[in-house]
Amino acid sequence: MNQAASAKQRFASDLHLALSQRPRSVAPKYFYDEIGSQLFEQICELPEYYPTRTELALLRAHGAEMAACMGPHAQLVEYGAGALRKVRHLIAHLDEPHAFVPVDISGAHLLSACAELQQAYPALAIKPVVADFTQPHDLPPRPARGRRVGFFPGSSIGNFSPAETQAFFQMTAQELRGGGLLIGIDLIKDPAVLHAAYNDAAGVTAAFNLNLLARARRELGAEFDPAGFEHSAFYNAPQQRIEMHLLSLREQRFRLDGVDYEFAAGETLHTENSHKYSIAGFQAQAARAGFRAGPVWTDARGWFSLLWLEAPA
Structure with a gap:
């Protein structure tokens, strides 16, 4: 198996694991395909960041x-x-x-x-x-x-x-x-400084977060409605960390490799912590x-x- 196929297989395996557990959480390393890496470079130039x-x-x-x-x-x-x-x-x-x-x-x-x-x-x-x-x-x-x-x-x-x-x-x-x-x-x-850094006015961080789902469609053939999810980032003060999530806006189905995963309205896929x-x-x-x-x-x-x-x- 070549390196690209092996990486794709690991992504699929880890995403299946993330979607089958509660609470749902996936490693932030999957942000960083070529599009995600470019978006992160844009984040680094933002006035809020x-x-x-x-x-x-x-x-x-x-x-x-x-x-x-x-x-x-x-x-x-x-x-x-x-x-x-x-x-x-x-x-x-x-x-x-x-x-x-x-x-x-x-x-x-x-x-x-x-x-x-x-x-x-x-x-x-x-x-x-x-x-x-x-x-x-x-x-x-x-x-x-x-x-x-x-x-x-x-x-x-x-x-x-x-x-x-x-x-x-x-x-x-x-x-x-x-x-x-x-x-x-x-x-x-100050939590207000942190909130602004992860919720920029231009929406670049939102695009970076949502790209994880877009990557699943491109690379793995995942089936879902992209308009059904939105970016959510907030400061968890007791844990001293920013949390980033993909928030399901309604009850919906996410299909991966023929397996259906149900999302309730308000349920999230936790994509990153920043301690x-x-x-x-x-x-x-x-x-x-x-x-x-x-x-x-x-x-x-x-x-x-x-x-x-x-x-x-």
């Missing part, structure tokens, strides 16, 4: 300090690499990097971004890995001289459940052993996997942070 521009400002201001934490001859692994915009602010300051290894589930999008990056840094060894980084995957061999270090920007860690976050820390503690991890986190803040953190709480969670807290860079409003974590030896 502060995380991207805030994190980019931190990288521009402190990229040299962050690169210094990584050391010379580093093999830099970016998890969920996407468009490779942010990593440029690290690569520009790295001391003779061994290689850059971007890992992303969206193969066409990743390879296109790598081609653009190679033009900007023709001497850099770029070794893309098309994979779901939350699942077992292979990386190129470790560098002989430098350290293997990780970069996980964008507060993507917030999409994980607490158990998934711990699993990510345990995986990277092994994968990056002797190195470290630079990771972005969205901080706890918000305190710095101390996040460092404590990382410490349970053996990471040691290092420097922290935060914007003046205290909305977003990049943290350096030293991986266990």
Whole structure:
């Protein structure tokens, strides 16, 4: 089975599982086909969506300090690499990097971004890995001289459940052993700011969320009325997270591979969580996997942070 067919089969299997359980919930990784990846890049440019521009400002201001934490001859692994915009602010300051290894589930999008990056840094060894980084995957061999270090920007860690976050820390503690991890986190803040960021006036986030259903029609032949669902995003204060859902507007049927799933009016398919953190709480969670807290860079409003974590030896 080729990679595309295998990915399609996993999508179908996971969607069947999501639709057959209560409450219904599917992994946000299925947002990111080529259309979804393009929509997310549009979200990052929206006036309401502060995380991207805030994190980019931190990288521009402190990229040299962050690169210094990584050391010379580093093999830099970016998890969920996407468009490779942010990593440029690290690569520009790295001391003779061994290689850059971007890992992303969206193969066409990743390879296109790598081609653009190679033009900007023709001497850099770029070794893309098309994979779901939350699942077992292979990386190129470790560098002989430098350290293997990780970069996980964008507060993507917030999409994980607490158990998934711990699993990510345990995986990277092994994968990056002797190195470290630079990771972005969205901080706890006024819920009104969060609500606006996930319910933009232009409706791009709604299109991004609804694209998951459109993808099921395109790739899996799913049968349903697209007008029967709408985007729903809200802040769950007790859980300290934004939740995104696809809300069924009426009683309706969703058919996948000949299997019918019934939706009641008001029932949802939960598509994403985006957890918000305190710095101390996040460092404590990382410490349970053996990471040691290092420097922290935060914007003046205290909305977003990049943290350096030293991986266990």
